[in-house]
Amino acid sequence: MGNCFKSSSNDDISLLRGNDTESNESTIEPPPFVEPPPPYRAQPEPQRRMPIYHPSPGVSRPANQLSEDEQIKIAQRLGLINHLPTGKYDGTNKKAKECVICMNEFLIGEPLRYLPCMHIYHKECIDDWLMRSFTCPSCMEPVDAALLTTYQTN
Amino acid sequence: MTSMEKRLQKELQAMTKDPPAGVSVNTNSLSSSLSEWIVDIEGAPSTLYEGERFQLGFKFTSRYPFDSPQVMFIGPNIPVHPHVYSNGHICLSILTEDWSPALSVQSVCLSIVSMLSSCKEKKLPPDNAIYVRTCSKDPKKTRWWYHDNSV
Known part of the structure; x- marks a missing residue:
């Protein structure tokens, strides 16, 4: 859960355990009769183990079921996303107070990502979207076109 | 959660x-996980749909x-409109390829109300009969059919 709520203070143990966060502490020990996992565990857990990618909008597939072309496209996309600047919310930006993807207010210290069109999102929220569509959710500007423009002007 | x-x-x-x-959520319709909503909308004043009431059904996946x-x-009341099929399916690009996570239930409802408001003549889509006969139940899937065959 909480795509946008993971603080940067994660210790090594949390990495080993996967994706458990504050509210599902009690579920670490599996119950004796295993029911289908509660909905909040269904999504994030398998994603950690076997990343799920979206080779085209609306299509979701685990990493081991992608064609070679799709893998190349996804690798290129990951590379482009990594070129986009990141930072941590420090409360000084009075304009951007909320991430329009999760609709939560930015909290001090949360990782952010800045798009070339100057729109700002939680890093986890926007990275998830950019892997599906390389456009800004707010202005629909194609991010790669805007990236090229910034290279040319520099 | x-x-x-x-x-x-x-x-x-x-x-x-x-x-x-002109937009109100039917709170009785909500499932506990909020994955299905019914929203009541009303035709805007001084439009062809003035005074008419319609219901929109929303279904969300866990990836919303x-x-x-x-x-x-x-x-019972499906608006007669060139972009609304008689089975309730709506031809509106923000519901498929132009979707953005910055959109919301509210913005979708307002887009649909404004789509109705700008209508000049109440008539069904030209391909309504064949579409309704052959489409999938899920309008998100049938949109592709519409594009491939009518463009």
Whole structure:
């Protein structure tokens, strides 16, 4: 859960355990009769183990079921996303107070990502979207076109 | 709570506290996970649909807001409109390829109200008969059929 709520203070143990966060502490020990996992565990857990990618909008597939072309496209996309600047919310930006993807207010210290069109999102929220569509959710500007423009002007 | 539930909870709060004109969430219709909503909408004043009431059915997957919701007209009154099929399916690009996670239930409802408002003549889509006979139940799937065959 909480795509946008993971603080940067994660210790090594949390990495080993996967994706458990504050509210599902009690579920670490599996119950004796295993029911289908509660909905909040269904999504994030398998994603950690076997990343799920979206080779085209609306299509979701685990990493081991992608064609070679799709893998190349996804690798290129990951590379482009990594070129986009990141930072941590420090409360000084009075304009951007909320991430329009999760609709939560930015909290001090949360990782952010800045798009070339100057729109700002939680890093986890926007990275998830950019892997599906390389456009800004707010202005629909194609991010790669805007990236090229910034290279040319520099 | 999943991120989808959290976000829908926020949207529900905002829409019940400060509902936009002519749009109201039918709170009796909500499932506990908020994955299905019914929203009542009203034709805007001085338009062809003035005074008419319609119902929109919303279905959300666990990947909302990254995946668009499934949205269609439901109930006894389906508006007669060139972009609304008689089975309730709506031809509106923000519901499929132009979806953005910055959109919301509220913005989708307002788009649909404004789509109705700008209508000049109440008539069915030209391919309504064949579409309704052959389409899938899920309008998110049938949109592709529409594009491939009518363009």
